[in-house]
Amino acid sequence: MELYSNLKEGEKGAWLSIWTYLALSAVKLIIGYIGSSEALKADGLNNTTDIIASIAILVGLRIAQKPPDADHQYGHMRAETVASLVAAFIMAFVGFQILLSAGKSIINPVKASPSMLTAVVAILSALVMFLVYRYNLNLSKRIKSEAVRAAAYDNRSDALVSVGTAVGILGAVIGFPIIDSITAFIIGLLVIYTAWKIFYPSVHTLTDGFDEDDVESLSEIVLRVEGVVKLKEFKGRMHGNLMFIDLTITVNPILNVIQSHRITEEIERKIGAKKPHSVILVHIEPDLTN
Structure with a gap:
């Protein structure tokens, strides 16, 4: 590694x-x-x-x-x-x-x-x-x-x-x-x-502090991913030089599991391109605002 x-x-x-x-x-x-x-x-x-x-x-x-x-x-x-x-x-x-x-x-x-x-x-x-x-x-x-x-x-x-x-x-x-x-x-x-x-x-x-600039820039990356409706929660912390990121997003409730999983893979790919040493966990919820 x-x-x-x-x-x-x-x-x-x-x-x-x-x-x-x-x-x-x-x-x-x-x-x-x-x-x-x-x-x-x-x-x-x-x-x-x-x-x-x-x-x-x-x-x-x-x-x-x-x-x-x-x-x-x-x-x-x-x-x-x-x-x-x-x-x-x-x-x-x-x-x-x-x-x-x-x-x-x-x-x-x-x-x-x-x-x-x-x-x-x-x-x-x-x-x-x-x-x-x-x-x-x-x-x-x-x-x-x-x-x-x-x-x-x-x-x-x-x-x-x-x-x-x-x-x-x-x-x-x-x-x-x-x-x-x-x-x-x-x-x-x-x-x-x-x-x-x-x-x-x-x-x-x-003490699990996290750079606010990283929160802002990575949040923008997530929101630009096709299929993401809202970014409900963003949590980040550093483990040495390894970055752990936990996200909660909402998607169209009619999407199936495969479609939703593809969205999480795209989020992981785009964040990984900007922060190579990172572990991303994406939690998906249905968007029920409409």
């Missing part, structure tokens, strides 16, 4: 993020301590949480590939969404830790300015993370993966954080050491904001 093969391909993005974050976090933390940069250390600490978050996404993608069983008759695809939620919690926790550490540095500032090497590391890190972001974003669009898209947004956030880190370090180098600590504080805020951007859509999906 294409959906499962897409989830398997999504693991490439998770592995790329894991190895990149492992390398960058080690370099940033070491150079941050050697070069006396609170901002680079905060950026490195942020990347350590990204490792855990990326591992959570990888685990979620693997569980999501398991076929339906006796306990999960709709499959395990929501594991991908749960993984995104776990990643958001981890990022939020570390974001608050960064805020606390940076706040202490602002209240009790150190006089030593960071070395220029820390700024170079931050700039190179931003470039690397931007390349990883572009790869994961393109991958998420191709395989339509919520978890890989969350990883891409995290990659983009980390690239921007590293740019900000470099700016803060350069400000401290030219004679304003407190800018380094202020930048670390801003990094903490950005980490928390990124966590929220991942958290909200994950919770929306897990």
